[in-house]
Amino acid sequence: MPRHDSDEPRASGEATAGDPAVGICLDCRWVRVQPTTRGARFYRCARADRDARYLRYPPLPVRHCDGFESRAR
Ligand code: SF4
Numbered sequence: 614m615p616r617h618d619s620d621e622p623r624a625s626g627e628a629t630a631g632d633p634a635v636g637i638c639l640d641c642r643w644v645r646v647q648p649t650t651r652g653a654r655f656y657r658c659a660r661a662d663r664d665a666r667y668l669r670y671p672p673l674p675v676r677h678c679d680g681f682e683s684r685a686r
Pocket residue numbers: 637638641642643644645657658659660667671675678679680681682
């Protein structure tokens with residue numbers, strides 16, 4: 614997967630399963646959701662910790678990602 618544009622955190626408000634503002638990261642086992650005191654959430658990609666092809670904070674929404682792995686597995 615090509616790297617996204619930025620490593621800066623991207624926040625989203627209260628997200629629910631399937632939230633189009635977040636995209637597929639919501640259902641990925643590699644996402645780490647970090648709530649803020651202001652009620653927003655940052656979505657950090659844990660794959661980025663070991664793989665330079667991924668950004669720690671991918672621009673949202675993520676619609677396609679070669680690193681996606683379903684949480685349901
Ligand atoms: S691997 Fe891809 S889909 Fe999964 S959290 Fe990271 S950027 Fe999102």
